[in-house]
Amino acid sequence: MKALRVGVLALAVTHCGDARLEPAGPEHVDTASSAITNGAPDGGHLAVGALFASTGFQCTATLVGTRTVLTAAHCIAPGVTGYRFVVEGQSFEAASVTPHPLYDPSTESADVGVVMLAKAPPAPPMSLSPDAPVVGLPITIVGLGCPEGTAKGCVMGTRRFARNVVDAVTGAAIVFTTRAGDADAGGHCDGDSGGPALATAGEQEVVVGVNTWGAIGCRGENRDARVDTVLAWLATTSGGDVHIAPHGTWVQPAASPPAARGCAVAR
Numbered sequence: 001m002k003a004l005r006v007g008v009l010a011l012a013v014t015h016c017g018d019a020r021l022e023p024a025g026p027e028h029v030d031t032a033s034s035a036i037t038n039g040a041p042d043g044g045h046l047a048v049g050a051l052f053a054s055t056g057f058q059c060t061a062t063l064v065g066t067r068t069v070l071t072a073a074h075c076i077a078p079g080v081t082g083y084r085f086v087v088e089g090q091s092f093e094a095a096s097v098t099p100h101p102l103y104d105p106s107t108e109s110a111d112v113g114v115v116m117l118a119k120a121p122p123a124p125p126m127s128l129s130p131d132a133p134v135v136g137l138p139i140t141i142v143g144l145g146c147p148e149g150t151a152k153g154c155v156m157g158t159r160r161f162a163r164n165v166v167d168a169v170t171g172a173a174i175v176f177t178t179r180a181g182d183a184d185a186g187g188h189c190d191g192d193s194g195g196p197a198l199a200t201a202g203e204q205e206v207v208v209g210v211n212t213w214g215a216i217g218c219r220g221e222n223r224d225a226r227v228d229t230v231l232a233w234l235a236t237t238s239g240g241d242v243h244i245a246p247h248g249t250w251v252q253p254a255a256s257p258p259a260a261r262g263c264a265v266a267r
Contacts, residue, residue, distance in 0.1 A: 064127070065125055067241060068242050087121050197224045
């Protein structure tokens with residue numbers, strides 16, 4: 001991920017009776033770190049895997065069609081060959097790699113890319129959202145970035161996820177903020193570039209964004225490219241292979257009862 005270095009994992013537990021997941025095993029120490037910030041191991045989202053090239057691990061990527069893999073354009077380096085998608089322990093060679101023609105590395109605009117595989121993986125693809133995301137939308141971010149200090153020569157990291165909420169929506173991106181120690185404000189970090197931001201529309205979890213940029217130190221602002229603005233290009237580039245969800249209504253969290261909104265004040 002551009003402009004990032006790996007930060008420290010800090011899964012929080014609230015003190016208002018709303019316990020969050022606590023990290024288990026050796027990660028539950030002050031020096032533990034993970035590419036996904038404020039996140040936890042992800043046993044689901046089987047369509048999310050790792051993009052490799054002849055130079056090694058590149059980025060996170062998501063299967064969004066029978067043979068179509070979505071990632072960031074900056075993960076596809078000019079002149080680099082030997083791309084392959086690794087998902088659920090299996091490796092699938094790329095037949096072609098295509099960055100968006102309007103991708104501008106100086107501005108990070110149109111930072112999406114398509115990898116067409118020579119063979120279809122058995123993992124179920126995720127669907128792309130045709131709807132514009134909205135401020136306040138709950139999202140789940142997923143990535144396979146490498147732990148701190150192991151980015152060079154790293155095979156790939158463990159798939160992890162974190163929660164957050166959309167702070168702002170621009171014409172091409174969604175923006176959200178990673179905050180230290182806040183389990184509900186996770187973010188991307190090194191190696192998570194190209195990974196998905198997911199939201200729920202109706203009863204289906206769909207891809208709404210592709211990770212493109214985040215703050216140094218993995219705390220602060222994150223920007224993900226909106227997929228709804230590039231659907232036509234994705235469909236054309238994949239030869240119609242991408243899975244596009246039907247239009248749906250965003251699922252928002254239910255309002256909390258007054259007593260659960262904060263710690264009770266002692267009387």
